[in-house]
Amino acid sequence: MVEADRWSASLVQRNVSAEFPTNKVGFLIAAPLATGSVVSVDSSGSQWIYLILIAGVIAFGLGVLWWSKRSSSPLSETPSPARSVETSTAVETEPEEISAAPEPEPRGMRERLGRARAALGGALGSVLGRSAIDADTWDELEEALLLADIGIAVTTDLLDALRSAVESGEIADPESLVVALRDEMTRRLDGADRTLARRDDSGPSIWLFVGVNGVGKTTTIGKLASRKTVGGVSTLLAAGDTFRAAAAEQLTMWGERAGVEVVRGSEGGDPSSVVYDAVERAAARGIDLVLADTAGRLHTKSNLMDELSKVRRVAEKGAGVVTETLLVIDATTGQNGLVQAREFREATDVTGVVVTKLDGSAKGGIVFAIETELGIPVKLIGVGEGVDDLIPFDPSEFVDALVGR
């Protein structure tokens, strides 16, 4: 039985790979059956039958899975012909407009993040109030970082570096400890490329927005679109969220407000073809930038992640090039954010992170972990509901807000 366990385990781990001697298949059964064996259910009832059946059917099912995995064919790459793709043209976007709308003056993050800063500043305030560095100082620092969702691993790492500096006498008082922490955090965010890329040549660039449900992808695109031009070029919106009820309406409303064209498909339609059509339309009309929305999806749903990879591939089948794939992350997200970033990067080659809802009480520390652990730079942050509240990310102000200086 132990042998069997190991078998079933290693088998699944390798994701039922090709090397799989048929005569061992039977062992697969062992795991679920052993399960049945230790489950005691009411002996008078017939409930155990269900357990046997489930175990049995699963065992049979898993046994035959391995080859079906192998024989599964890759997704079709060709975008299906546009299914009732319509364009809601609101206002004509004239090329002359390009220079007319300047980039909104980014008010400082410092000011916007005031509240988050106050909360964390409070936690660090008591650190600063001490005369010497003691055990409580470390506890309070750690707690402050953990509360900001920076995560236990990164927090421990940051504090360990400081601990050795304190032991060697480099740092002697709480004040310089906080300064050192701030400097270390800023240093770790240094040097990342936070520009939003576009093509140099003519032809549309595509920015694809991805993320889990409810993080604010559509709203982020809406805010960008409300500037009419992004970085001085004309834009077009692709309503690639064909799943959520009324998502396309939501984007269309943004488009109408902003006077930017929205290309949409039918609800439940193929998102790849919507994005493809949008890119073609942009190319035909000489529009430089396509902002493509996608349906929110949990990174654990492999079929939906495959769909997303396909959207990205198909987007480049025509005249366009995907120059940015932006992962939108809600500032309230906890440690799961790291897993999200990893999985989305795997599926779509994420080039940057957009942090939304930073104007609330959440501090968004998880993006510190995402950038420093995975090397995906934070590019934009959302600090309010207004269209001007989507601003470039400034590492030192972000850290200041976190560390409360």
Added chain:
Amino acid sequence: MFDTLSGRLEGITRRLRSKGRLTEADVDEVMREIRTALLEADVNVAVVRAVTNRIREHAIGATRSKALDPGQQVVKAVHDELIRILGGETHPITYASKPPTVVLMAGLQGSGKTTNSAKLASWFRAQGRQPLLVGADLQRPAAVEQLRTLGAQIDVPVYSAPADPVRVAADGVDEARRLGRDVVIVDTAGRLSIDTEMMDQVRRISEAVHPEHTFLVIDAMTGQDAVQTAAAFHETLAIDGVILSKLDGDARGGAALSVKEVIGRPIAFASTGEKLDAFEQFHPDRMAGRILGMGDILTLIEQAEQAFEADQAEQAAARLMEGEFTFDDFLEQMQALKKMGPLSGVLGMMPGMPKELKNAKIDDDDLKPVEAIIRSMTREERARPQLINGSRRTRIATGSGTSVAEVNRLVKQFSEMQKMMKKMGGGGRKGRKGRGANPFGALGGQPDLGGLEDLLGGAPDPLGGIGKSGRPGLPPGFP
């Protein structure tokens, strides 16, 4: 769901169980690991401190105890603590003595209020109620359209008007009275807990509609902020319960653990999928078992009873044990199993599943070619696979759009498994004639079930109530 937390705790509890004696140093090490596990699961820092202190007290007590396996006692302390912080009993849903019963939904932007309003409406319908959805989210573009679309999908009427949200909510309740609907679910706009203006608005909505239940919708992926948000909403609205959304991901659900501890209100419902019926009442005791990796037998059996036909299931199970399980049986039971949701979900609820199996990515669609092959067989072939010769194979392969090699492999594996089943089932029967509620007695009796049994063996009460009548399969020494 809750995977990482349960994964880590599993490791800790397994190690504890192998210890005869615990020293205080052991306890310190274990507590550090529990702390890390809880923090990585996004449990609030303050809650982690309180919880680990309490578990620690138990654990220190256990090091001095001689009566029972001390490791076992620590595991039990963790389990009890989990149930306690998850909220003890299932939150009861009551109805207003004078209908309609009003339910108010509140939460941050993007937490899932609109979707869960519809899911809740669908749940009330399943309880035999007549819900009405009221769209009072006039903030987010197209939020009302989204609610109308969802309402149409579940056949529940939706009321909304382009007016002040407080007014819309109040009118919605009047509308329900006029239409004779007995439950009203008011969807409100997402708001930040620090936005005083918006918080004041939702308070006025609440005062206008006098909700029987006020639910706070919280994203299962939320981090440390969940507690602050919940506390702020609770202060404004007097929250009755929490709806935990997006629990079908791999979020570790620490927010769930923290909120109950901080605002003293339980998790009432959990949303476990994108489909509108993927929504269930939250059972803290079962969830605690799930977190500790003990499976969730109660839910599994409840779902199985709905999915399988009792008679057929019994017969099929008997044939399975006799090694006479046919392709037909397989196909039929597979269909029933599918009704219980994705295979990976069902696997997660099975107790004692090795972690590798639980975390395996199983796509239900992978089984489609198998189904296609079986469906391309004739009735005789399904009952007696030995009939399948060369020409039949070609026919089956063509019919199912697969290759002869694939058909071959399926047939061969199927018969191998049948033999295997027969061996196990037959052995069980011989070894343990009296059945003793354990159809796999012979297997269970073996002391070396390794990880599997270890997992289950230490569970203080993996069945949470059903069938405590002895576990014949367990070696002596297990509780």
